Structure formats: structure tokens, C-alpha cells
Amino acid sequence: MVERTPILDALTYGFLMLGICIVGFPIFYTLVAATLPLEEVSKVPMPLAFGDQFSVNLSTAWEKGHLGQQLMNSFIMASGITIGKIIVSMLGAFSIVYFDYRFRKVAFAAVFCTLMLPVEVRILPTYEIAANIFGPLQWFIDTMHLNSLIQWWVGSDFEITLELSLLDSYAGLILPLVASATCTFLFRQFFLTVPEELCEAAKLDGASAMMFFRKILLPLSVTNIAALVVIEFVYGWNQYLWPLLITTNPDMTTAVIGLKHLIPQADDVPYWNVAMAGTLLVMMPPILVVLMMQRWFVKGLVEREK
Amino acid sequence: MIKRSHFTSQTLAYLLILPQILVTLTFFYWPAVQGLLQSVMLSDPFGQRSSFVWFYNFINIFTDPLYLKSIGITLGFSLATAVTSITFGLFLASLANRALRGKALIRTMLIWPYAVAPAISGILWLFLLHPSFGVLAFFLKDRLGIDWNPLLSGTDALIMVVMASAWKEVSYNFVFFMAGLQAVPHSLIEAAAMDGAGPFRRFWTITFPLLSPTLFFLMVMNIIYAFFETFGVIHTVTQGGPGGATNTLVYKVYQDGFIGLNLGSSAAQSVVLMILIVTITVLQFRFVERKVHYSL
Numbered sequence: 001m002v003e004r005t006p007i008l009d010a011l012t013y014g015f016l017m018l019g020i021c022i023v024g025f026p027i028f029y030t031l032v033a034a035t036l037p038l039e040e041v042s043k044v045p046m047p048l049a050f051g052d053q054f055s056v057n058l059s060t061a062w063e064k065g066h067l068g069q070q071l072m073n074s075f076i077m078a079s080g081i082t083i084g085k086i087i088v089s090m091l092g093a094f095s096i097v098y099f100d101y102r103f104r105k106v107a108f109a110a111v112f113c114t115l116m117l118p119v120e121v122r123i124l125p126t127y128e129i130a131a132n133i134f135g136p137l138q139w140f141i142d143t144m145h146l147n148s149l150i151q152w153w154v155g156s157d158f159e160i161t162l163e164l165s166l167l168d169s170y171a172g173l174i175l176p177l178v179a180s181a182t183c184t185f186l187f188r189q190f191f192l193t194v195p196e197e198l199c200e201a202a203k204l205d206g207a208s209a210m211m212f213f214r215k216i217l218l219p220l221s222v223t224n225i226a227a228l229v230v231i232e233f234v235y236g237w238n239q240y241l242w243p244l245l246i247t248t249n250p251d252m253t254t255a256v257i258g259l260k261h262l263i264p265q266a267d268d269v270p271y272w273n274v275a276m277a278g279t280l281l282v283m284m285p286p287i288l289v290v291l292m293m294q295r296w297f298v299k300g301l302v303e304r305e306k
Numbered sequence: 307m308i309k310r311s312h313f314t315s316q317t318l319a320y321l322l323i324l325p326q327i328l329v330t331l332t333f334f335y336w337p338a339v340q341g342l343l344q345s346v347m348l349s350d351p352f353g354q355r356s357s358f359v360w361f362y363n364f365i366n367i368f369t370d371p372l373y374l375k376s377i378g379i380t381l382g383f384s385l386a387t388a389v390t391s392i393t394f395g396l397f398l399a400s401l402a403n404r405a406l407r408g409k410a411l412i413r414t415m416l417i418w419p420y421a422v423a424p425a426i427s428g429i430l431w432l433f434l435l436h437p438s439f440g441v442l443a444f445f446l447k448d449r450l451g452i453d454w455n456p457l458l459s460g461t462d463a464l465i466m467v468v469m470a471s472a473w474k475e476v477s478y479n480f481v482f483f484m485a486g487l488q489a490v491p492h493s494l495i496e497a498a499a500m501d502g503a504g505p506f507r508r509f510w511t512i513t514f515p516l517l518s519p520t521l522f523f524l525m526v527m528n529i530i531y532a533f534f535e536t537f538g539v540i541h542t543v544t545q546g547g548p549g550g551a552t553n554t555l556v557y558k559v560y561q562d563g564f565i566g567l568n569l570g571s572s573a574a575q576s577v578v579l580m581i582l583i584v585t586i587t588v589l590q591f592r593f594v595e596r597k598v599h600y601s602l
Contacts, residue, residue: 003499012404019398020415023476026430029441033433045444092326098312099319107323114334116587120534120556121579124563124572125337125344136336179329192309199311209313238423240538245564256423260542263429272439279429286421294414301420301478302485 034058034277041273053273060271061278065262070255071282077173077243077254078236078286084178085232086225093187094213098199115181119242126176127245130166138163168252173243177236183228186303190224191217227300230293234286255282338580344573363574372550373558373575380554383468384532391472392524395479396517400509402480403487413484420477424470425538431470432543456544460551463544467552470543471536478531479524486520487513526590530583555579 029048033041036051061067096108119126129135141147166172194217202212240256247253250261259282262275290297313319345363349356367373402412419427434442437455446454456462490513498508537556540546546553546561553561555575563572 005505008505009404009406012401016398016401016405016412019394019401020412023398023416023419023473026427026434026473029434030430042439044439045441046439048441088325088329091322095319095322096308098309099316099322100308100312100314101316101319104308104319107327110330110335111326114330116584117334117338117580118534118583120537120559121576121583122334122337122341123559123576124569125340126333127564128340129332129337133332136332175329176333179326179334184326196309196311199309203311203313209315209318212313234421238421238425238538240423240425240541241560244541256425256538259426259429263432263542270439272433275429276433279426283422283426286423287418290421291414291418294417297417297420298413298481298485301481 030276030280033273034280036273038269038271038273041276042270054277057273057277058281061262061274061281064274065258065278066250067255067258067278067281069251070253070258071285073170073173073252074237074255074282075285076170077239078233080170080174081177081236081239082229082232084174085180085183086228088178089180089183090187090221090225092184093191094217096184097188097191098209098212111179111181111184113181114179119176123241123245130172130176130246133164133166167246168249172246173252173254177239177242183232186224186228187221190221194220223296223299224303226293226296227303230289230297231300233289237286341573341576341580344569345577347573348570359570363570364578367571367574367578372553375550376553376555376558379464379550379552380533383464383471383536383552383554384529386464386468387471387475387532387536388525388528390468391475391528392479392521394472394476395524396483396521398476399480399483399487400513402484416480417477419474420481422474423538424474424536425542427474428467428470428539428541428543431466431473435466435469458548460548463548463552467536467539467543470539471532475528475531479528482520482524483517486517490516523590526586530586533579533582 029046032048032050033046034057035054036046036057037053040047040051092107092111096104132138166175198216199212202216207215237254238256239254243254243257247257250258259275259278262271262278264270264272264275346358346360347356348359348362398416402409402416405412422430432440434440435454435456437443437447437457443454443456446452453459454462456466494512494516495508498512503511533554534556536554537560540552540554540557541560544552546557556579559572559575559579562568562575566572
């Protein structure tokens with residue numbers, strides 16, 4: 001501190017406390033609501049003291065909202081996206097930085113441009129491709145009249161139809177989200193700062209490319225990977241639009257989507273206590289990950305955007 | 307850029323990049339091209355036949371008063387969300403930066419909303435502001451005498467979704483402003499203090515100008531967030547209502563295309579959004595160069 005400013009310091013702490021309270025109020029209120037019985041939660045205004053119905057509300061929410069299965073789905077989706085993204089982008093960045101080949105720049109540009117194509121701007125066509133992953137191949141067969149060619153060649157009625165739907169499947173939830181320009185960038189930037197000597201030495205010792213990757217690059221990237229794990233887990237867990245589009249079966253959907261069915265609508269009995277207990281359950285895993293890995297989280301957040 | 311010392315194997319290089327290229331082509335480029343094609347086609351509701359109609363769909367959406375209204379709503383919503391969350395983020399970060407003790411604890415208490423899904427943030431705020439159950443709504447109605455009803459009034463609904471979207475983004479802005487504030491050289495602050503500048507004057511003449519690249523970056527990121535990632539808030543809280551008052555552009559694409567099955571119009575709207583995000587990205591990359599130039 002440059003000078004003594006006791007009044008200003010007091011004000012600083014006062015406003016900080018106020019800010020923390022405002023930011024924390026929604027979750028405090030949710031926590032209170034989740035512990036109250038129905039009569040209490042529907043009072044206006046709701047009492048701000050904890051009740052004793054927490055476990056009852058939790059188990060009601062658990063059963064009513066298929067939460068067991070859906071939390072499992074969320075977990076599989078979030079970890080699948082995290083692991084998939086990190087593997088795919090790390091290998092991609094390794095290829096772009098450490099190999100020289102003709103289409104290197106094209107590949108890099110192709111990955112780069114996906115920054116400009118979030119799922120929100122291609123909702124329907126992405127849904128269509130998930131409904132039949134072989135759509136492009138089928139289109140190729142149809143336009144090249146391959147079917148009639150084969151019919152002529154084989155001499156009998158023969159037709160190829162390729163169809164594989166990713167709707168209501170884990171692959172459909174995960175695969176479209178594992179390509180990420182930002183992660184590839186992060187690894188590319190990081191690999192570029194790795195000293196040239198390491199690769200030279202590895203080559204001199206006769207290490208193959210994959211050996212160099214496994215024994216040198218991978219251990220060096222541990223902090224970057226940890227940072228990305230936090231960011232991408234939160235990203236995967238909190239996905240909304242994509243799971244909403246491709247899952248119709250309540251046993252295949254994610255917890256964040258399923259939560260909507262717990263919110264009381266206009267004519268329902270206002271079971272807000274159950275809804276809030278469910279909300280708490282669903283929001284906890286990513287919050288815990290962020291709080292427990294705070295250092296990595298801040299690093300990942302700030303570096304990802306560079 | 308490539309490493310001076312690199313490997314020569316061609317096959318391995320292609321194999322390594324293959325997964326990324328496959329996913330990108332299947333789920334990004336193919337759908338994007340399909341979207342572009344659909345936007346200049348008109349198909350019957352059963353998807354049996356379609357005909358090439360030039361810019362018919364685009365002319366249609368830009369003469370549709372509902373679409374024009376949605377543009378206005380989206381702009382207002384995004385600006386309000388960005389300004390609210392950036393102001394709070396900057397305010398809290400500059401306070402936290404002044405704090406001598408407990409910085410780590412303060413940071414912990416302020417960053418966790420980042421981990422809350424937009425849809426869940428929507429549920430929390432719906433519960434706080436619900437006209438018949440919410441405690442804040444009660445306070446507004448009974449103590450301040452405001453006629454608050456987000457289920458009926460468009461303005462109230464818009465305020466509610468702005469609150470839900472901005473709340474969770476405060477922590478994102480907080481993290482970046484903290485990083486920016488820590489990069490401000492202490493010698494500058496001390497020199498200004500020697501010249502007799504008080505804390506507020508120092509903030510406005512030194513810290514704030516040095517933070518301007520961060521501010522600009524966050525403005526762009528927050529507007530992108532408000533445009534694209536608040537879909538969950540709208541879908542859980544208002545479903546675009548009441549009377550289309552919170553029907554943002556992305557929500558409209560979903561509604562017209564996925565629920566209403568109006569393929570051509572939805573595709574044209576997607577293309578408009580695509581052009582928008584390309585513009586924003588180009589702008590952002592222009593700015594990145596400046597950020598490097600100004601950084602200390």
C-alpha cells in the first residue's frame with residue numbers, strides 16, 4: 001500500500017463483504033429452500049432460516065428427476081469431452097508444431113476457423129448429421145451414382161444405404177464437442193515455447209517422434225493439462241443446447257437438462273424445495289472441481305484466451 | 307510456425323491430426339455448408355422437395371417485424387448483460403486488489419459462480435424473482451411498491467434474464483481484471499502518489515487506462531457469451547416469452563427451426579449469426595495484436 005488510508009480500507013472491506021454476500025445470496029437462498037418443508041417454502045416471504053427437511057427433499061428430487069442416471073450421464077459426457085478434447089488437440093498441436101508436411105498450414109487454418117462455428121449457428125444441420133453420421137458418405141454415393149454402377153457391375157439389385165444415428169447416445173453427446181480450436185491453440189503456443197534443444201537431443205539419442213512426445217512433451221504439459229481439465233469439465237457439464245437437441249429419452253439426457261422438469265410450472269403444487277434440492281445436487285460437481293483446483297482454473301481461464 | 311528441429315515422418319503427421327480433422331469436417335464444416343445451402347433453398351414442410359430461391363429467405367427474415375424486434379432485444383440484452391457484469395467484475399477486482407489480507411479467500415468466494423451452468427443460474431434467479439414465491443420479488447413489490455411481474459411484463463422478464471446471465475459472468479470478469487490489475491507496475495502508482503494523486507485519481511488516470519485492453523477484450527467475450535451461451539437461461543426461465551420479449555436471435559433459430567420446422571428461415575438466421583461471429587472474431591484478432599503492443 002502506498003499511503004495510509006484507514007477510512008478507505010474500511011470501506012474496501014465493507015464493499016467486498018457486501019459484494020461477496022450479493023454474489024453468494026442466490027446459493028444461500030437455494031440452500032435454505034432445499035431444507036424447508038412445502039408449507040414453509042411457499043410462504044411469502046420465505047423464512048431465511050434452515051429447516052430440517054434437507055435429506056427428504058434430496059431423495060424426492062433424486063427419484064422424481066431421474067437424477068441418479070442423469071448425473072451419471074453428465075459425468076460421462078463431461079469427462080468424455082474433457083479427455084477427448086485434450087487427446088485430440090494435443091496430438092493435433094504436436095502434428096502442427098513438430099512435423100513438416102504439405103497440408104500443415106491448411107490443417108491449421110481448418111482447425112482455426114472452427115472458432116467461428118459454434119453449435120448455436122448450425123443447430124439444424126448438426127442435428128441432421130448426428131441423426132445419420134454417414135450422411136456425407138451417403139450423399140457421395142448418391143451423387144456419384146455408385147449404386148447403379150455397382151448394380152451394373154454385380155448384375156443384381158443391390159443398394160448401399162449407410163445409416164448410423166448418434167441420437168440418444170454417449171457418442172452423440174461427446175463426439176461433436178471434442179474438436180476445439182482453443183485447446184489446440186493453447187498446446188500449440190505451449191509447444192512453441194519448449195526449447196529446441198530438447199527435440200534435438202531426443203533425436204540425437206535416436207528417440208522416435210512418439211517416444212519424444214511420451215517421454216518429454218507429455219510430462220512438460222502436465223500443468224497445462226490440469227488447467228484444461230478444470231475448464232473443460234465445467235464446460236462439458238454445463239452444456240445445454242446440444243444435449244437438448246439430440247436426447248429425447250429422459251434416461252439419456254444430462255442432469256442440467258433434466259432439472260427443468262423439477263421446476264414447478266404455473267398450475268403445479270409449488271415444490272420449490274424439491275426443485276432447489278435437485279438444483280444444488282446438479283450444480284455442485286463443477287463448483288467443487290473449480291474450488292478444489294482453483295489455481296489451475298485461474299491459469300487455464302486466463303491462458304486459454306490468449 | 308514450426309519447430310526448427312522437427313520430425314520428417316509424413317504418415318505419422320497425418321495420423322496425428324486425423325482425429326481433429328475428421329471431427330471438424332463432420333460436425334463443423336459439413337453442417338455449416340449444409341446450413342449455407344439450406345439458407346438459399348425453400349423446402350416444403352415434409353422435406354420432400356426443395357427449390358433454389360436465391361435470397362428469398364434472407365429478404366423474408368429482414369422484412370419480418372418479429373425478427374427485427376428480436377435483433378433489438380438481443381442487442382439490448384447483450385449490452386445490458388455485458389455492462390452489468392463488467393462493472394461489477396471491475397468493481398470487485400479493484401477492491402480485492404486493495405485488500406491486504408485474505409486475498410485468496412476473497413478470490414475463492416467470488417469465482418465459484420463461473421462453474422454454475424447458465425441454465426441453473428436461470429433457475430436460481432427465477433426462484434429469487436418469481437412473482438408469487440421470490441423473496442426479491444416480494445421485496446420489490448411490498449417494500450418498494452414496484453409492480454413486478456416477469457411472467458407477464460416483457461421488461462421485467464428481460465431484467466430477470468439479464469440478472470441471471472450477468473451474475474454468473476461477474477466471476478469470469480473478476481478473474482481477468484485481477485490478472486490485469488496485478489500486471490499494473492507498482493512504480494507508476496507510487497510515482498503518482500508522490501506527486502500527490504489520491505487513490506481515486508490514481509485509479510482513473512493510471513490503472514483504468516492500463517486496463518483498457520482487458521476491458522475491450524472482456525467486452526467482446528461478454529457480448530459473445532450473451533449472444534450465444536445464454537440459450538440455457540432463456541430456455542429454462544422464459545422460453546422467449548412473455549410475448550416474445552426475451553426471444554433472442556439464437557433462441558429464435560432454435561424455435562423456428564427445431565420446433566417450427568421452418569428450415570429455410572432458420573438456416574438464413576443461422577447464416578446471419580455466422581456472419582456476425584466471423585466479424586467479431588476478426589475484430590478480436592485485430593485487437594490481440596494491439597494488446598501485445600500495449601502490454602508492459
